[in-house]
Amino acid sequence: MIELRGLTKRFGSFTAVDGLSFEIKTGEFFGLLGPNGAGKTTTISMLSTVLLPSSGEIFIDGTKLTRAASEQKRKLAVITQEYSMRQDMTMDEVMEYQGRLYYMPRKKIKERSDELLEFAGLQDYHRRTVRHLSGGMKRKLMICRALLIEPEILLLDEPTAGMDALSRRQMWNLLKQVNDRDMMILLTTHYIEEAEALCDRVAMINRGKLQKLDAPKALIKELGEFTVDETGETDLKSAHFASREDAIRYLEGTAEGSVLRQTTLEDVFIDVAGRKLQ
């Protein structure tokens, strides 16, 4: 279990993360959503100990996470937003370096690395240096690298950013599969439908503060399961209703072109993010 207690990160006078407190349970698929600059990547960076909190603490299975906490770090693997790899290493070397950093026997590194690269369709390029890989291949390699060590907790910072629709769907399937093996996943994403499809619970943050935390369905229910979109001259307004009857009644009083639909997690996100922007 991961527990964040009052996690805060300041850069000078700017507060990127402001007193985040929540728990992520073992085996849970947890989404961290928020607009650009909300503090998602900063939170992941503190979980991976690259950044240290200004105040607050992180606990993994009841033990405080620090840079010296090797036992806790052994459970963690991170897929960062950027391609955080030696650009001059080959795929094989990237995998071997990762395995060695986690004290894996060389035979196991080789076997598992071959298996993962094959699974990701990268085996034919295993001697190619990272510098010469496409963006999608680098992303896949980062996933292989993270899965090499069979982590208990996987931190993913926008893992599908820049991927085409098919690759993204393949990634969803892969993440579902590893989560089914009881691996805890913390995912940050811009793609709200991704969080809705994958996550057991989501936390929505804005300007570093926790705004909402619940299962996607519960958050949708809280906002209202039915939405009427009204297209105005300059903007699109949405109204949310708990019952279809209320939504229909409202729809009848709106201009032509308005539509009734099911509320999505994106509506919740826009409501949270938009409220703060106003």
Add this chain to the structure above:
Amino acid sequence: MGILTVLWEKWVEFRRDFYKITVAAMISPLMYLIIFGLGIRVTSHGQPYIQFLVPGLVAMCTMTGSFSAIAQNMSVQRLYEKALDQVMVSPTPLWQFILGQVIGGSLRGLYAACVILVLTIPVRRGLVFNGLSFLIMLLNGMVFATLALVLSFLAKTYSDAPRFNTYIIMPMSFLCNTFFSTEEMPDGFRQVIELIPLSQASGMIRSIANGEAPGYIGFAVLAAWLAVLGTISVIFIYRKKNL
């Protein structure tokens, strides 16, 4: 174990860039040898100048080789590639990562010094380089690899690494007992320069090369620098809020 992982990473780097590393280690010392040893034939400090110069160049190469092996690489890994994140999140103890970098960097310095020792075989006469000389080279390399680590943790952009070379390594190369003895410097300035590790390493390697006993205070100076810089680098990697 973590130390071996870092040394493996350094070996991968060395194997891949072998020719580049070797040529880079040769160029500037070779220029100095040609200009001061063969071009301007002078006698200095009671001997042919090249006899004075070679031990200084050897010490200088351990400094530049070790420093450049770490400074540029670590700055790029930390700020541009973000590859240091992979190490930070791993269970490898970070002190072992530091120690691996220091040893790896020092070995690169030692390699650069060996290249110069081979290159100068035809021109040096009767200079002695023994086990103690190599120990001093290794120690000097460790000091400058650690300095490179500290500076790369302080770097704000990856273009800072070449600046460190200009502001720190280049002045030391010329002032620290490499091209002329610190004994010829004015009081006050001399004492400061003698506290710099390269001055001590050059002095000790030169003494051994001339068949004399090295001043053992040099070991204490190098060890003190290593202890201070090593402590700072360990504090940085464990405590620096924003790596």
